[in-house]
Amino acid sequence: MDTVSQISQAIDRVTVDFFTGSYRFSASVIVNKYSLINVLRDKTTNHLNLADVYISPIDKPSDMIGPYPRGAIAKDEISFILLPRVLERVGQERLQNQKQLEVPVFITLPFFEIQGLSQWRKGDQDVKKLLLTDTQKFIPILQAKAQHTYLPTVNFQSSIILVNQLKVELLCIDDA
Amino acid sequence: MAKVLVVDDNQSMLMVLRLFLEKAGHEPILCYDGLEGLKQVEARKPDLIISDLMMPKMNGYQFCEQVRANPNSRDIPIIMLSARYQGVDKEVALKAGATDYLSKDTSQTALMKRIEELLTQSASSNVSNIANALIGVVSLRGGSGVTSLAVNMTVALSAALKTQAALIDLMPLGGHAALMLGLRPTSYVGRALVGLNNNNNLEELRTHFVAYSTTIHLLASASSGDAVVFSLDPLKKLTALLQSNFPISLFDLPRATLESDLAPLLKSFSKIVLVLSPDIPSIQSTFLALQILNKQGVPDDRIILVVNETMPQGGLPMETLEKALKRPLTVKIPFEPEMIVAINNRRPLLLHSPKSGGAAAIARLASTLV
Structure with missing residues (x-):
């Protein structure tokens, strides 16, 4: 079923929420016909080009400063990214192909804790593999x-959150 | 047809929403920012607003607050549509005055369904301001669906007001309102008018009605016998008696009302719903009908021009009809395939298929009678 944003989305940008310890940034990422996942993995640049950036202090996440027509964000400084459902579906399909278990995880980042499900190969003992890919x-x-x-009281939910490996302090799984 | 204002700085989004709305038979009004949106709210008085949240100059929260601060627009339903969709965002949007807050990931179907729901709710709440109204529904063009509109508008008004409504099928012979309601009347309008010549008694008049429900009562057309020519005086008595005793009285008027000595009766109605179909003969007929209404001293603001699409395609666009008639059309009822099914099941469309586009449009038409 096509969503309003799928139909209208310009193919060169996607709108997502970025989080650091202190801020929420809502912005369009310039992806130039690639997927957001690919742009995040692109090792030729450490930054993402943004458009129409709105900034919210993390203690007032509905306040909006901006918009700024153009911006850039350092990938390493992002704690996590909330994906819109349009992109979530793509991510879920990709993950489901790996035929792995979904196990509960608990992750701590500077200023945030994340709970959810992660893909885990049954019988695998080495949790740090999740952080070493x-x-x-x-x-x-x-x-x-x-x-x-x-x-x-400041909390956010999504079907998929992308967590920056570099920011992870602790990752625990429950595969019992 | 409802006027829907869309405020979004994203041109693709505006174009997509325009297509969705036009397909559903609504009139989109497009704006790129909140400031322009506020001007359009004042100038065009939309029935519903769809606003983005993240916009330059004025964000969606601020736009909502401004719309609500204006007494002329404070009751217009607002859907905020945003890519920024967390509980806290929705909470602030609702506090700012949004009626609902949807993600831009909402499906087309879900968005359109919500739009129709809000338009229908809004129509129902507006209609609650009407009281003791006499409404005439008429067309000089045959086959424009006057009776089906009259039947369904009676249902819409009665339901919205939760009150008694009288439907008068003024065809001297062979009117179809009773058939459409699945009723078998034992008396008819001609007899009632004879009775009114002899006395002016409400109780006697009531004996000629047949009840469709506890709130909807029909004074039917005769289904057999000789055609009777109605005269003006008993009809005036009838309208006066109904107006004093029924919150809503809806008349399914034959075209003869416009063309005969009965034309002075038209001035008695608080609203005249003039129905046309989207074709060239209808333009001529409507032009003539407007002249007659004008001659009878019916003020323009009492005339509601309604386009009823009785065919699935090939009709003239609204703009062409408006240009030809040199006046705006109030409402368009889109072609509704369920209408014929409802008629054949002898039920009003509003009860047979209450969620259909046609039912929603008729409910909105009822709201314009306020």
Whole structure:
């Protein structure tokens, strides 16, 4: 079923929410006909080009400063990304192809804790593998909830959140 | 047809929403920012607003607050449509005055369904302001669906007001309102008018009605016998008696009302719904009907021009009809395939297929009678 944004979305940009410890940025990422996942994996640049950037302090996540017509964000500084459902579907299909289990995970980042489901190969004992994949800078967490550590009323939910590996302090799984 | 204002800085989004709305038979009004949107709210008085959240100059929250601050627009339903969709965003949007908050990931079907629901709700709440109204539905063009509109408008008004409504099928012979309601009347309008010549008694008049429900009562047309020529005086008594005793009285008027000595009766109605079909003969007929109404001293603001699409395609566009008639059309009832099914099931469309586009449009038509 086509959604309003799928039908209208210009193919060179997608609109997502980025989070750091202090801010929520809503912006369109210039993807130039590639998928957002591909742009995030692109090792030739450490930045993402943005358009129509709105900035919200994390303690007032519905306030909006902006818009700024153009911007750039350092990939390494992103804590996590909330994907719109249009992109979520793509991510879920990709993950389902791997025929892995979905196991509950708990992740801590600076200022945020994330709970959700992650793909896990049955019988695998080595949790750190999730953090060592060379190609996957951002780990997809399904049915995810992100909660601010010090402001518990500040929380966000999505069918898929992409968590920056570099920001992960602790990752626990429950594969019992 | 409802006027829907869409405010979004994304041109693709505006174009997509325009297509959706036109396909559903609505008139889209497109704006790129909130400031222009506010001007259009004032100038065009839309029936519903769809607003983006993230826009330059004025964001969706601020736009909503401004719309609500204006007494002329505070009751217009607003759907905020945003890519930024978290619980906190919805909460703030609703506080700012949005009626609903939807993600831009909402499907086309779900969005259009919500639009129709809000338009219908809005129509129902507007209609609750009407009281003791006499409404005439008429066309000089045969086959324009006057009776089906009259039947369904009676249902819409009665339901919205939760009150008694009288439907008078003024065809001297062979009117179809009773058939469309699945009723077998034992008396008819001609007899009622004879009775009114002898006395002016409401109780006696009531004996000629047949009840469709506890709130809807029909004074039917005769289904057999000789055609009777009605005269003006008993009809005036009838309208006066109904107006004093029924919150809503709806008359399915034959074209003869416009063409005969009965024309002075037209001035008694609080609203005249003049129905046309989207074709060239209808333009001529409507032009003539407007002249007659004008001659009888019916003020322009009492005349509601309605386009009823009785065929699935090939009709003239609204703009062409408006240009030819040199006046705006109030409502367009889109072609509704369920209408014929409802008629054959002897049920009003509003009860047979209440969620259909045609039913929603008729409910909106009822709201314009306020």
